[in-house]
Amino acid sequence: MSHPLNIDKLDLQIISEMSTDAGISYAELGKKLFVSGGTIHVRIKKLHEMGVIKGTRLQVNLRAIGYDVLAFIGIYLEKSSLYESVAKQLLKIPQIVRLNYTTGSYSMFAEIICKDSGELRKILQDDLQHIKGIERTETIISLEESFSRPINVSEVI
Amino acid sequence: MSHPLNIDKLDLQIISEMSTDAGISYAELGKKLFVSGGTIHVRIKKLHEMGVIKGTRLQVNLRAIGYDVLAFIGIYLEKSSLYESVAKQLLKIPQIVRLNYTTGSYSMFAEIICKDSGELRKILQDDLQHIKGIERTETIISLEESFSRPINVSEVI
DNA sequence: ATTGAAAGAGTCTCAGT
DNA sequence: ACTGAGACTCTTTCAAT
Numbered sequence: 001m002s003h004p005l006n007i008d009k010l011d012l013q014i015i016s017e018m019s020t021d022a023g024i025s026y027a028e029l030g031k032k033l034f035v036s037g038g039t040i041h042v043r044i045k046k047l048h049e050m051g052v053i054k055g056t057r058l059q060v061n062l063r064a065i066g067y068d069v070l071a072f073i074g075i076y077l078e079k080s081s082l083y084e085s086v087a088k089q090l091l092k093i094p095q096i097v098r099l100n101y102t103t104g105s106y107s108m109f110a111e112i113i114c115k116d117s118g119e120l121r122k123i124l125q126d127d128l129q130h131i132k133g134i135e136r137t138e139t140i141i142s143l144e145e146s147f148s149r150p151i152n153v154s155e156v157i
Numbered sequence: 158m159s160h161p162l163n164i165d166k167l168d169l170q171i172i173s174e175m176s177t178d179a180g181i182s183y184a185e186l187g188k189k190l191f192v193s194g195g196t197i198h199v200r201i202k203k204l205h206e207m208g209v210i211k212g213t214r215l216q217v218n219l220r221a222i223g224y225d226v227l228a229f230i231g232i233y234l235e236k237s238s239l240y241e242s243v244a245k246q247l248l249k250i251p252q253i254v255r256l257n258y259t260t261g262s263y264s265m266f267a268e269i270i271c272k273d274s275g276e277l278r279k280i281l282q283d284d285l286q287h288i289k290g291i292e293r294t295e296t297i298i299s300l301e302e303s304f305s306r307p308i309n310v311s312e313v314i
Numbered sequence: 315a316t317t318g319a320a321a322g323a324g325t326c327t328c329a330g331t
Numbered sequence: 332a333c334t335g336a337g338a339c340t341c342t343t344t345c346a347a348t
Contacts, residue, residue, distance in 0.1 A: 194341080195343080195345095
């Protein structure tokens with residue numbers, strides 16, 4: 001498997017290990033991959049500079065901090081040229097955590113996290129209905145997350 | 158705002174800061190929140206033990222490592238009681254990184270990351286069509302990710 | 315529950331290969 | 332490009348509050 005940039009097997013192994021645990025020490029990671037901690041350090045620095053690694057994020061149990069509702073919103077636009085302007089409006093709604101420009105059933109597809117169903121209803125009715133360019137929306141509420149995992153890059157190596 | 162568990166303002170501030178940068182040092186985080194590094198350490202340990210913090214994940218530029226296609230798959234089940242058994246089959250497909258049991262347009266909703274459109278087509282035709290209990294699927298391909306961000310917990314504080 | 319300090323562990327740099 | 336060692340920084344523990 002070839003890559004667009006200078007990414008080799010060791011880089012992918014580092015990414016693979018850190019995908020599930022970004023907090024692993026360079027020393028331990030080096031031991032696991034049979035290189036020195038210094039090499040791990042250099043590689044991670046390089047991957048950062050290349051923009052391959054964008055950062056680390058905490059995985060939080062949303063229910064535990066009072067966010068009970070996860071939903072997806074399929075968005076139909078009046079004209080697809082309105083994409084940029086609608087995206088700008090959706091960015092202003094803090095509960096919307098992700099937005100994709102899509103092809104298929106919807107023009108855009110959003111993910112939203114709310115404290116309760118009342119908050120979700122409020123955003124759907126008050127905020128989304130007033131955004132110019134949105135024709136209609138379809139809400140898909142998640143009752144349960146079966147699983148969520150990083151992509152398995154090991155097969156590429 | 159009250160919480161189901163013993164989570165206070167400082168805990169939420171820690172979660173907020175680390176949501177966007179899980180790699181920040183306890184010392185620096187302590188300075189930012191006007192407590193000692195030792196206190197940060199104790200709080201994070203507590204949040205881990207309580208299951209509020211589940212871990213850290215690397216944010217990777219998928220295109221850079223050869224994954225060009227992100228898509229969502231809406232799944233219609235023959236009977237909703239088949240949920241568990243279908244979920245088990247979907248877990249076996251490594252390209253499917255997330256699965257939710259949903260209400261709305263679909264019974265289940267999956268997220269899939271593939272190297273190219275050929276790989277996606279192959280999974281849709283070969284793998285999904287042979288899973289007992291799936292009536293039909295709808296594929297939504299992401300042409301562009303506008304944004305992706307953690308939930309903003311600061312408003313809760 | 316928080317602090318400050320000491321001990322231990324990890325990162326980061328660099329000269330040598 | 333990798334290593335090992337030294338300098339530096341951070342984590343982790345703990346007695347005191």
